Every structure is written in structure tokens, then in C-alpha cells.
Amino acid sequence: KAGVTQTPRYLIKTRGQQVTLSCSPISGHRSVSWYQQTPGQGLQFLFEYFSETQRNKGNFPGRFSGRQFSNSRSEMNVSTLELGDSALYLCASSPGGTGELFFGEGSRLTVL
Amino acid sequence: KQEVTQIPAALSVPEGENLVLNCSFTDSAIYNLQWFRQDPGKGLTSLLLIQSSQREQTSGRLNASLDKSSGRSTLYIAASQPGDSATYLCAVDGGSQGNLIFGKGTKLSVKP
DSSP: OOOOEEEOSEEEEOTTOOEEEEEEOOTTOOEEEEEEEETTTEEEEEEEEETTEEEEEOSOOTTEEEEEOTTSOEEEEEOSOOGGGOEEEEEEEEOSSSOOOEEOOOEEEEEO | OOOEEEEOSEEEEETTOOEEEEEEESOOOOSEEEEEEEOTTSOEEEEEEEETTOSEEEETTEEEEEETTTTEEEEEEOSOOGGGOEEEEEEEEOSSTTOEEEOOOEEEEEEO
8 A cells, every 4th residue: 555645855946936745645545734844843733634625724824825636635835935944844644533644755845 | 732742852772772762741631642753854654553542552662651641651662773763753633633743752873
């Protein structure tokens, strides 16, 4: 059974640009969550989607947005990039019920 | 507001030693607690999930315990190996969809 797949794995952007990251959950999982990981703040929750609906959102500015498609694949978008957005962005999927989360390898974003 | 603390931040042990990693949380109203492993530059690998009604879970050389009343969890690793070297993270789920609250992790180094 394939795990959570995130693309791209690495990317470099400049300030002011925007970026879109993609996440394909484990087959059958309908919940997808996104996290930002930085050395200073650790892992912070961005948002969670279930059946194409955002059910929960963390404390991030509106520049961070996401969506989920009917096949449960999810994308997150960051507009007007800032240097502080450099981080590892992790996607996790869950079958629901037990609440156990399974993470992908992440997308490493560097903003110059 | 839930806060999760992991002590120590780093730990170095010789191969073969048994060790305990600690995790504490401030709000005992949790849905479950999950332990993860993260290798450098990689995503998170789920190790053990303990539901709030459970006291412990075991997988191979790993044993995790949960004491909700005292706000503590421990991860016991038996007969440590160099391949166990990684950062270990605990996270609590307060029932808020997809929003796990993570500790900062314990970086474990097992010396041959």
C-alpha cells in the first residue's frame, strides 16, 4: 500500500512569489492535514480537510490556503512568500476513527 | 492551551542500553497520544498510538505508556541500536480534527 506522497520534494522560490504543494494521501484516507516544521517553532498545524471541506485551521495568515479534491488529494498554496516561510511542509493523512496520522516525506521550501 | 514538553532535548547512549524518553502535556483531556520518529530531512514515521482509554502500547522493542491524570507519557526503547538514532516526537490529539500538538522532540544518538 503506497504511503503519503508529497510533491515537489524540494523547491527554491524568491520573496513575493507564490508556491503550490501537492499531497496524495494513502488510498482510502479522506482526511488530510498540513503542518509546517521549522527549527525554531517545531511542528505547527496549518489546516485539515475532510471530503473537500476545511474542518480546522491553525493560526497562520491568510497567505496560506489549501484545498482538497474529490479524490482526497490536497494542495496547499502560499502567496507572497516571505523569508520566514522557509520550512519543511508536511502532509498527513488519516483514515479517521482512531485519529492515527501518517505523514509524507515533506516538501522543503527555501525562500531567498 | 495544550502544551507538550519533551525532556531531554538530546540523549546519547551506547549501543545495547535500554532507555526512556519522556513526554508531558498540560491538558489531560486528550483523545490520543502518538509517538513518531523523524530522521534528518525526512518526514515522520508513526511508531505507536495510544488511545486515551489505554495505558500502554507495544511494538517490537518499543513500549509506550500513558498516564492521563499526571499528563505524562514515556517511550521505552529496549536494547538500543545505532539504527535507532533519530529525533523522537510525541504529539497529543485533543479531538480537534487533524490538529496534533507536538513536542519539540528528543534527539537520540546511539553510539556503536
